[in-house]
Amino acid sequence: MLKISNLHAGIEDTEILRGINLSIDAGEVHAIMGPNGSGKSTLASVLAGRDQYEVTEGSVDFLGQDLLDMAPDARAHAGLFLAFQYPVEIPGVSNSYFLRAGVNAVREARGLEELDAIDFLKLAKAKAKELDMDEKFLSRAVNEGFSGGEKKRNEIFQMAVLDPKLAVLDETDSGLDIDALRVVADGVNRLRNKDRGFLVITHYQRLLNYIVPDHVHVLHQGRIVKSGGKELALELEEKGYGWVEELAGAAS
């Protein structure tokens, strides 16, 4: 469903991604691990369409469409979802208003009828319950005054309601304690099915104990230097990111 070919991208004059190649099929969970500065978040931002980043080379095909040619909202309509590393606070907009606007824009783009406030609330409450979230948060302003764990759970909640085809999780585990991590991972696992793909970007192997990936890729200086099965994450944990330097050295 997603095919990234020779992707080069950067910010201003600094190249951060230097030739990423990655294919994700429906039903697969891919994990990308890498040290700080390896380009993990840049990859997530480029996929979601953040315009600070400039793509200089390569292509991304998403379900037969040229993803890089699409506006961020069009990417969401096509079924892409990004769980933000740093979810944004929006004072004055309630979570339910925010998400209903998103859900209905996506539904409209897919030729479905809009959900009215009551149907939306039914759906939202059911999903909130699954994620062990107090439904009162729906009337609170988007992420305003939320703890780190609440913000990340809110991302997973939005993902559950928007029902994407491919979800990119950008360091959703960073800063979470084990309990919060479990809730987030359970939320993700509940959504795993044969039609949906996941790209889980993480700094820590720990998350992959809870979300067990089909494929693990190691990112270093903007390139994937090693790919393997779930055991690669454990090996990386054991040997540390210093090992990545050696791998990169051997690869070049």
Added chain:
Amino acid sequence: MNTEHFATKFNEFADGRDDAVQTLRRRAIDRFRALGFPTRREEEWAYTDVSPIANLTLPLGRPTTNLLASADAQSLGLGRGLVFVDGHFRADLSHVPSGVTFLSLKDALEQNPDLVGARLAKFADAETQPFTALNTAFLEDGAFLHVPKGTRIEEPLYVLYVGTEKSVYPRNLFMIDDGAEATLVEQYVSHGEAAHFTNSVTETIVGANASFVHHRLQTENDHALHVTATHIHQDRDSRLTNSVATVGGRLVRNNLRAALDGEGIVTTLNGVSLTRDAQHVDNHTWLEHRKPHCDSHELYKGILGDQSSSVFSGYIHVFPDAQKTDAKQSSSNLLLSNEAVADSKPQLEIYADDVKCTHGATIGQLDEDALFYLRARGVRAPEARKLLVRAFASEVTNQIEIEPVREHINNLIAERLPDEID
């Protein structure tokens, strides 16, 4: 400047009149001629050039009979109430609720000269304020509300001013006696696209332990010129909320002066303005904390597009006697264009030593991260911008308890948002 044009108009208007307020008018036109129009050299007018008004040659609004049909008035107004066309009361278009003294000032002056005369022009300063002097010179009609002691008016009262292509001088007097409660919505709209000039003065007298909520919505056309002065006098333990929404008009100046003249008063002043093209909106407020234990909350928000400009000046004067004053003032502006200009000027003069006074002013642009977050969830860019602008205004608009008024303002914000946002 063209002071003499207005003096000539006055002579035509005043000739042969000998009613109860004629002395007031004559005194006022003399003051206006002596003061002249304010210039930008004066501190209070430094950001606003009134020459488009000073150079006006529009005819004075006269009573109309067939201009505007009942259906038009109803579609323009958010609720049924008093309707004025070109500054003059139209009984045929108005709906006067029973059980409350709510009528045109002209009729009130005829029916109850003592009650009205005792309060009229007691608080609006025609001696030093040129536009108040000009309004007083042409004083003839407006809305009059008297809520007697201990009376609670449940339903909001509505006043609709429809301007066409004239100069008009509405004069309002609202008297909320001790322990009384009322809510009033004052709307200014245009009929047609011609330029017109409104110079209104409102005197509001709120008695001890009384409560008054006053909404003022200015949604005139883009050529309208509008200067207003609201004078508020509050007695002890009273509560007043004044909420001003300015959306229309080419040049708008809102002056608001509130005297907190008793202990235990709560005063809330809210404002929101949305400007585009070359619109200019200037909000000036003066608050006098005269007695101890009074709270004031002031929150003004401006949304500016294109080459528009806005001004907020908030002056708070805490008298030596006004210990335990709690005054909060905040103004913030959202610039949707690189060419828009917002000026914000808080001024505190504090002569008491045991008070809390805070003020803050911010000027910013739409949050790019929030915009991207919304778009990443599927919300298209124009809708995402509208949502964020509406959210910016919501701190003010959410305080509006009358749903049609709140929704009207929210809808106007969405409709009038400039297409291009930098």
